[in-house]
Amino acid sequence: MRVNKLNLTFSSLPENVTIARTLVSTLGAQLDLPINELEELKVAVSEAVSNSIIHGYSNNPNNFVTIEIESSSEKIQIQVVDHGCGIEDVKQAMQASFSTDPDRMGLGFIFMQSFMDELHVESTLNSGTKVIMTKYLNHSHPSSH
Amino acid sequence: MASKIYFTTWKERAKMRKKIERQTLHLFLQGELDMNNANDLKISIDTDIEKRGVRTIVFHMDDLKFIDSSGLGVILGRYKKLAPLGGKIQIRNVPAHLYKIMELSGLPKIIEFLPENKSQQKDPHLKGEKK
Numbered sequence: 001m002r003v004n005k006l007n008l009t010f011s012s013l014p015e016n017v018t019i020a021r022t023l024v025s026t027l028g029a030q031l032d033l034p035i036n037e038l039e040e041l042k043v044a045v046s047e048a049v050s051n052s053i054i055h056g057y058s059n060n061p062n063n064f065v066t067i068e069i070e071s072s073s074e075k076i077q078i079q080v081v082d083h084g085c086g087i088e089d090v091k092q093a094m095q096a097s098f099s100t101d102p103d104r105m106g107l108g109f110i111f112m113q114s115f116m117d118e119l120h121v122e123s124t125l126n127s128g129t130k131v132i133m134t135k136y137l138n139h140s141h142p143s144s145h
Numbered sequence: 146m147a148s149k150i151y152f153t154t155w156k157e158r159a160k161m162r163k164k165i166e167r168q169t170l171h172l173f174l175q176g177e178l179d180m181n182n183a184n185d186l187k188i189s190i191d192t193d194i195e196k197r198g199v200r201t202i203v204f205h206m207d208d209l210k211f212i213d214s215s216g217l218g219v220i221l222g223r224y225k226k227l228a229p230l231g232g233k234i235q236i237r238n239v240p241a242h243l244y245k246i247m248e249l250s251g252l253p254k255i256i257e258f259l260p261e262n263k264s265q266q267k268d269p270h271l272k273g274e275k276k
Binding site (some may be wrong): 052 | 180211213215217220243
């Protein structure tokens with residue numbers, strides 16, 4: 001099976017959220033994802049990268065976020081990795097309306113969970129967070145929808 | 146008389162047109178609303194609430210291409226800010242591809258969502274407005 005791998009490391013700047021999202025969207029379009037699913041993929045990536053910048057790095061732009069994408073005719077897997085502050089309680093962070101910032105909705109993980117078929121979060125305090133998200137393309141796989 | 150302010154220098158791709166009529170702020174969102182520009186939008190709206198007495202905000206989403214939780218957070222935050230002041234928020238013309246994220250966000254449970262044709266009859270502030 002033909003596998004495509006992309007790896008992009010970028011500064012923790014807000015404008016790079018757009019770049020990461022566009023990259024994934026372009027790849028998804030090449031894989032013939034329907035427009036609604038492309039939209040969902042974009043939201044999931046946007047949330048993961050925003051989380052890394054806002055929470056992982058407290059908006060400090062002098063850090064790096066890496067996005068690793070692996071795609072095939074069966075699935076698209078996206079890893080978003082930062083070396084920021086980490087999440088103390090992943091389970092709690094993944095619940096609706098949990099946010100450390102009052103003006104945010106705490107919906108980031110909910111969107112990732114709803115829009116992707118699988119979501120794994122690995123995090124170590126003061127060391128970083130890795131979010132692994134998978135979307136299956138053949139639709140025969142059990143989905144969280 | 147309605148005042149019209151056109152923003153063209155808004156950060157990155159998002160542009161926004163706004164119009165204030167009495168205490169109603171109409172925001173015509175365009176492009177992508179995410180952490181790039183969410184804070185600019187928030188500051189702009191809060192200034193209009195505090196300095197110009199805006200109590201109703203109508204978000205026109207016809208030309209919005211993308212929104213994530215950063216953008217939705219601004220809307221929720223303005224709802225929370227306006228509620229104690231007796232104000233309200235309306236969202237109009239959500240494009241089909243944004244339905245699902247709106248639904249998941251829970252905003253339709255607390256904020257009025259309207260398609261354009263119905264909204265004109267319901268909102269007295271819009272009397273005489275030229276489309």
